[in-house]
Amino acid sequence: MNTRAEIKENIEKALQAADGRARVLLATKTVPAELINYAVTCGTNLIGENRVQELLEKYDALDKDKMEIHFIGHLQTNKVKYIIDKVSMIHSVDSIPLAKEIEKQAAKRGITMKVLIEVNIGNEPGKSGIPFEETETFLEALEEFPHLLPCGLMVIPPKRELPEENLHFFEKIYQKFIDIRTKKEDNKNWAVLSAGMSGDYAEAISCGSNLIRLGSFVFGARSYPT
Numbered sequence: 001m002n003t004r005a006e007i008k009e010n011i012e013k014a015l016q017a018a019d020g021r022a023r024v025l026l027a028t029k030t031v032p033a034e035l036i037n038y039a040v041t042c043g044t045n046l047i048g049e050n051r052v053q054e055l056l057e058k059y060d061a062l063d064k065d066k067m068e069i070h071f072i073g074h075l076q077t078n079k080v081k082y083i084i085d086k087v088s089m090i091h092s093v094d095s096i097p098l099a100k101e102i103e104k105q106a107a108k109r110g111i112t113m114k115v116l117i118e119v120n121i122g123n124e125p126g127k128s129g130i131p132f133e134e135t136e137t138f139l140e141a142l143e144e145f146p147h148l149l150p151c152g153l154m155v156i157p158p159k160r161e162l163p164e165e166n167l168h169f170f171e172k173i174y175q176k177f178i179d180i181r182t183k184k185e186d187n188k189n190w191a192v193l194s195a196g197m198s199g200d201y202a203e204a205i206s207c208g209s210n211l212i213r214l215g216s217f218v219f220g221a222r223s224y225p226t
């Protein structure tokens with residue numbers, strides 16, 4: 001894990017690279033709460049957790065009034081109830097049963113949950129996300145759920161040696177994001193393209209991503225349970 005000084009420096013570098021074009025989300029898996037509380041004072045106050053259990057363990061110790069918390073990992077239907085009142089956006093909606101459960105839990109609390117549709121842009125077997133070709137049909141199906149507010153798309157492209165190898169995926173998802181915005185009647189909330197991580201955020205931004213999710217670039221190499 002990086003030192004506080006390194007974390008601050010890396011966040012500043014990321015913000016410079018983003019240059020106002022993309023929001024910088026800190027992917028905080030394995031980062032202790034007190035370090036997250038520090039990190040959100042360094043120029044971006046947006047964090048993303050990707051495991052329900054970990055978010056719950058840290059939740060009480062987080063300076064919640066100083067940060068915005070998104071859920072970015074794969075979400076099991078039976079765990080929606082634990083996070084529904086703790087996050088302001090879920091990046092990983094990729095099935096109707098999951099959407100249905102978010103609808104149920106959000107309705108129960110009288111809230112509307114902002115969601116992104118996760119697209120399996122590399123068509124990788126066994127990976128989360130809906131097939132690229134089904135993006136619009138899936139979005140239409142979400143209209144059935146009034147307590148979900150679809151705000152855009154999220155992708156995790158295949159792991160590659162060189163970030164340039166994923167440029168075409170970033171271009172493809174940006175085009176889909178724009179196509180939908182053009183066609184959608186009520187598109188004022190359709191505003192988020194969550195693409196790009198530590199290894200490829202510059203490429204993602206160059207292709208129109210407006211939200212990058214950075215873990216190791218900011219906090220250093222960590223070993224993740226996958």
Ligand SMILES: *Cc1c(COP(=O)(O)O)cnc(C)c1O
Nearest residue numbers: 027050072197198213214215216
């Ligand atoms: C961990 C994680 C990231 C950040 O990954 P890095 O390569 O460490 O920047 C981004 N998105 C999701 C969904 C993650 O789980």
